[in-house]
Amino acid sequence: RKEVEQDPGPFNVPEGATVAFNCTYSNSASQSFFWYRQDCRKEPKLLMSVYSSGNEDGRFTAQLNRASQYISLLIRDSKLSDSATYLCVVRGGAGNMLTFGGGTRLMVKP
Amino acid sequence: GAVVSQHPSRVICKSGTSVKIECRSLDFQATTMFWYRQFPKQSLMLMATSNEGSKATYEQGVEKDKFLINHASLTLSTLTVTSAHPEDSSFYICSGISGGGRTDTQYFGPGTRLTVL
Numbered sequence: 001r002k003e004v005e006q007d008p009g010p011f012n013v014p015e016g017a018t019v020a021f022n023c024t025y026s027n028s029a030s031q032s033f034f035w036y037r038q039d040c041r042k043e044p045k046l047l048m049s050v051y052s053s054g055n056e057d058g059r060f061t062a063q064l065n066r067a068s069q070y071i072s073l074l075i076r077d078s079k080l081s082d083s084a085t086y087l088c089v090v091r092g093g094a095g096n097m098l099t100f101g102g103g104t105r106l107m108v109k110p
Numbered sequence: 111g112a113v114v115s116q117h118p119s120r121v122i123c124k125s126g127t128s129v130k131i132e133c134r135s136l137d138f139q140a141t142t143m144f145w146y147r148q149f150p151k152q153s154l155m156l157m158a159t160s161n162e163g164s165k166a167t168y169e170q171g172v173e174k175d176k177f178l179i180n181h182a183s184l185t186l187s188t189l190t191v192t193s194a195h196p197e198d199s200s201f202y203i204c205s206g207i208s209g210g211g212r213t214d215t216q217y218f219g220p221g222t223r224l225t226v227l
Contacts, residue, residue, distance in 0.1 A: 008151075043203050043218040044154065087153070098144075098216055102153040 003027060004101035006088050012107045017078045021104045023071040023088030030092035033064050035073050038085045038103065047073075047086070078108045112138045114206055116219035123194055124227055131189045131222045133204030139184035140206030144216070145177075148201040160187055194226040 006023045013019050033050040050062040061074040088101035113136040146154040160166035160181035168174045178190040205218040
């Protein structure tokens with residue numbers, strides 16, 4: 001079983017749609033949680049951290065459920081520029097490393 | 111955010127040659143640097159972790175004699191792929207953090223695309 005699992009997609013949605021991504025992690029000792037965005041042939045860039053209380057940044061809302069070891073990302077009013085791969089990332093365990101999920105690809109169409 | 115640079119951004123080499131990739135933290139001191147590898151349509155996989163002035167710690171399955179890592183200063187780490195083969199073709203990304211606490215942000219370099227013919 002992978003440490004961080006995501007549906008690879010792709011999710012094809014029209015502009016303006018709301019789309020949700022999910023992620024599960026296996027290490028219950030994980031301490032920090034993030035969503036990163038990676039464009040094709042580029043490095044990953046931090047989108048937002050994820051907290052149990054839920055956090056929102058503009059059109060993006062992230063949620064963490066520690067009991068279920070489940071992380072979500074909601075994107076409202078999708079833009080063409082949101083097309084990218086979204087990586088669920090978990091920090092914790094020995095060495096406090098970042099562990100990346102396989103990513104979920106989003107394609108927003110006009 | 112902090113800036114991490116990598117050089118070269120792209121390299122094509124013949125099988126059997128060695129390739130050196132440089133990773134620099136431009137506006138912070140990276141006490142720890144990480145090297146990742148990403149194959150097409152796959153996730154980033156951590157190869158090794160290096161602390162300045164110490165030997166790198168390699169992840170399971172990564173050959174330390176093939177992927178030589180040097181972290182001689184707080185702003186520079188290098189990865190040398192020795193005797194590269196086509197299966198080493200990948201996207202190599204470095205990242206650095208300062209400090210080492212739980213909340214330190216990890217800043218990523220732009221990556222180096224290696225193609226071995």
